[in-house]
Amino acid sequence: MNEFWEAKVKLRWAELADSYDVVVIGGGGHGLSTAYHLALRHGITKVAVIEKSYIGGGNSGRNTTVIRANYGIPEAVRFYQRSLELYENLEAETDRWIMHRVGGNWWLVHTEAGRRTEQARAAVNQAFGAKTDFVEPEVIAREIPGINMNPLGQFPVMGASLHHGGATARHDRVNWALAEGAMRAGVDIVQDVEVTGINTSGGKVVGVETTAGPIATETVVSAVGGHATRMADMVGVRLPIRTHPLQAFVTNHYERKFDPIIASADLGFYVSQTARGEMLGGAHIDPEPSYSRRAGHHFVNSIARNMVALFPFMSGLRVLRQWTGTCDMSPDYTPVMGVTPVNGFLITTGWGTWGFKAIPAGGEAMAQLIATGETPELIAPFALDRFARDRTLADRSSSGTH
Ligand SMILES: Cc1cc2nc3c(=O)[nH]c(=O)nc-3n(C[C@H](O)[C@H](O)[C@H](O)COP(=O)(O)OP(=O)(O)OC[C@H]3O[C@@H](n4cnc5c(N)ncnc54)[C@H](O)[C@@H]3O)c2cc1C
Known part of the structure; x- marks a missing residue:
């Protein structure tokens, strides 16, 4: 501090x-x-x-500060929805500005199977108290700034589950x-x-x-x-x-406002914008268990191509910082x-x-x-x-x- x-x-x-x-x-x-x-x-x-x-x-x-309740099983949806609601009130309760911001969480799909999975997620979320809808490609093209709807020619954006309460906080x-x-x-x-x-x-x-x-x-x-x-x-x-490293990075400042929090399981990454305007990206854990907090080039390298394919404007940005945490993964x-x-x-x-x-x-x-x-x-x-x-x-x- x-x-x-x-x-x-x-x-x-x-x-x-x-x-x-x-x-x-x-x-x-x-x-x-x-x-x-x-x-x-x-x-x-x-x-x-x-x-x-x-x-x-x-x-x-x-x-990477993402707060959401769009889980796939009733027990988790209920629990994370409670947390999401407590977060909404945390500034008032503690009288401290935690920079809580609701931007909506979009999980893009690129296959028919993906559409079915996210439609099922939206239904489970709604049944257990989280606000999630399945949205069609035309909504995504209209609402997500700078998106390429056909990245790499093989991953057409075929819809998304949109979790309206998806948020971030510092x-x-x-x-x-x-x-x-x-x-x-x-x-x-x-x-x-x-x-x-x-x-x-x-x-x-x-x-x-x-x-x-x-x-x-x-x-x-x-x-x-x-x-x-x-x-x-x-x-x-x-x-x-098991303890696995998980890495993340931020780019330099992107001058346009980018509210949504985007994830694509098929492209293997998620991204949002920080309050400072940096684009903040992450992916999945490193495959080998380790207590190491070393950040490596292989991580950025593995997701940069897909990120730039989905959001071509990111090709003009530079990675500013990269870091790693040690995650307690349950089976x-x-x-x-x-x-x-x-x-x-x-x-x-x-x-x-x-x-x-x-x-x-x-x-x-x-x-x-x-x-x-x-x-x-x-x-x-x-x-x-x-x-x-x-x-x-x-x-x-x-x-x-x-
Ligand atoms: C790169 C990255 C991105 C992530 N993104 C998200 C996200 O977007 N959204 C989300 O919900 N979650 C995310 N997570 C996961 C989330 O950060 C963690 O699950 C969460 O912070 C765990 O909190 P914790 O208090 O359990 O553990 P920690 O915050 O790790 O705290 C544990 C503390 O215990 C201390 N400690 C350990 N051993 C001892 C000891 N013997 N004596 C005293 N102190 C000890 C450590 O020093 C540490 O400070 C991410 C994690 C990483 C690494």
């Missing part, structure tokens, strides 16, 4: 106490949102958020707004402190070990993004998560939230390439679980034991680039 924002957003860093009611590990969006909701919705303020680097320094400050500001709100309510947030161990006794959590010393607590929330399996290892819980492309076999060890993981949009609803639900001891209905389907119960929630095509 620069000095200007230090002055605007009143973040007050704490000293760690010896014990807390709840210790949240990870100062990304999900950890901060859990602490925020614990304090503001349930009055639970003896809470510490422990971040090994800086808040938002993980995926929550590295994503990621850092979301993190800071939640951190500031939680701090103001009395939550302790510390940076540059790593959790190195979790202590248990008789199958229950009794504390954590950190680089700043031990802390007693009976409730630990693991919200560590791509490090979820290493954290769960500390208490002997195996998670069905069914659906989050994993809630309790584990170790009493007091809770997880919020499996956020993969799609967890920024889930930050408000994820934190709200985790806080409710901690405060009441009951798993909220909204997240009950996302429980870890779904894999053992053969109740996985396959939703791969909703990642936008599949």
